Amino acid sequence: MGRIAIAGLGAISALGTNLDSTFLAIAEGVDGLKPFNEFDTGLKAHPSLASISQPLCKVPFSPPSRTAHLAALAIQESLQPISNRKGLRLGLVFATTVGGITNSERVYQHLIQNKISVAEAAHGFNSHEATSCSGYLANMVQAQGFYTLSTACSSGLHAIGMAKRLIEQDQFDLCLAVGADALSLLTIRGFAGLLLLDAAGCRPFDATRAGTSLGEGAGSMLLASDHAMEKRNLSSLGFISGYGSSADCHHMTAPHPEGDGAKRSVKQALLDAQLSSADINAIASHGTGTPDNDYAEIQGMKSVFASLPPFYSVKRSLGHTLGASGTLEAVIAARCLQEGVIPRTVGFNQLDERIGCAPSPLQKTMLTHILKNSFGFGGNNASVIISKSQTEVL
């Protein structure tokens, strides 16, 4: 299929409250992890997390949850290039894993500790559903239609891929792909229980890596049809040229050891973009820092690329923002493409002989196509290719 233009980008993360500040910190290799004390996790060893500690700016109406609030801020930034949307059909694909659980998990705690009645709990449970976030956002931007995706850590990248398809299918002229997740007790304790949190902070692809680090944030990408770009005289910030997805069918949490699902996802994205693997200049990896995931990801990439392009992970800087990660990291990859920057992988120090290759050092270079990968629980894989131009420059 064709390439769909990126008309707007927005981000909020532990590194900054907009894309400029987030990207600058990424390019400078800032470590986004800090001791977490927003609420009591009950863990004996306090994990370092990439939380947003400053108060969030106000947004229209009253967001039903912190997740929705983060998403609203990223959306506002990504919509800045287009002041007049009259006559254009706007869609929204929203991705999250926790949705409004930051509210309901506290309500449930109070309920089982008999601090509140069932009736009081019922009121607090109202904003639990993921669609409470997307419905709020769709009403905020007056979208003509919206979808709520939740496929664990791959959710955000699927949102971009599906937004591309919805424009290609002429459902919408403009489509926001938005991923957001707030830090919650559920995810912190869940990852800790699975022994997936590295007490020393995540070290993607490093020989001594021992797990990931969680974060919170949101990314928003406004995609636009050629017609919309022309009608509103918008400047493109890059193009989404390919999307692929697959299921591992291997295990509910562990990736396929040879990265089979990841390989099929990337190949599908290349096919969709009508590109060969040699066209890819850099890989914005999923790179969580867990021993199995990083190994499987590189195995999968080695089976696609005859010569592995430079790759990097921003998980130490942003934390693993789960449902937001695909969108947020793709937003940053799009800016990397514009600026010709391949960031260094903060936390990486020592080559893992088993992986056999190291992530890229900081590079200023000409970039044409970046591959972004996201993988999630349930063996869920997504790949998106972000390109600088609508057509190949020969």
Place this chain on the structure above:
Amino acid sequence: MIKSLSLSAYAALRPLQEPDWHTKVPAAIKRRDPRIWQMAHMAVLRLLEKGFSAPASIITATAFGALDETRSFLEGVYTRDFGSPRNFIASVHNSMGGKVALDFGIRGENLTVCDGPNSLASALSLSCALPASAFPVLVLAIDESFELLKNLIPHMPAPCGTWLNSHWEESAVAFLLTSSETNPTKTPQISACAPFPVASLHCEAKLASMCKMHWKLQPSSSSISVNPSLDLIDAISGVSNQTHICSYSPAGNAAAIISVCA
């Protein structure tokens, strides 16, 4: 322009109507899997037992996901300072889709949509955006009822409570869909729109009126479905004469419509 889909087959599991359903669950699955995974497995098994080969991809439609697993995990954390990893793994919204893919070897696209009662419309609408290689696609509409939810629902404020209190029934319904372009046979044709925001509307009558206005629906089809997947089955099988199934999500303050041409 919304494309339509051909419905090749469907199968439903309705625990309220078949209280002994779990006796038919394969023993290994019954031992290990959460109840909602078992519901998902049985619905898909029933579909494929009709002689269809495994679908290429799956879209799961669910309002709450495996919420009882989330509850169990948090209960463990709050009362014993230990949340079971098994509960956490199952608690992600896409755990049913992941497990069904694993059980039945579905290696293609695997999406989960969570738009409350509009989830089925979301899944059907997104199916239209899948590439040809993703067909046949399995759409699995699933939500379960459990003790906490039953206790909370009567106390939920309107409009959530009003909707949930009415006639909601837990179920797992599996639909096997092909693209209408590749299967122009006499199978029922289905199309759906994405959920759309319903600003400042909290009244079912107003919503029904808006649906009629925007979608030119017949008055007979303007009621709001609380069980879109079960109503879709009734429409396809001729139990009802509905041609449009309207759903409304109180949490998202949004509506959606599924159209059927049987």
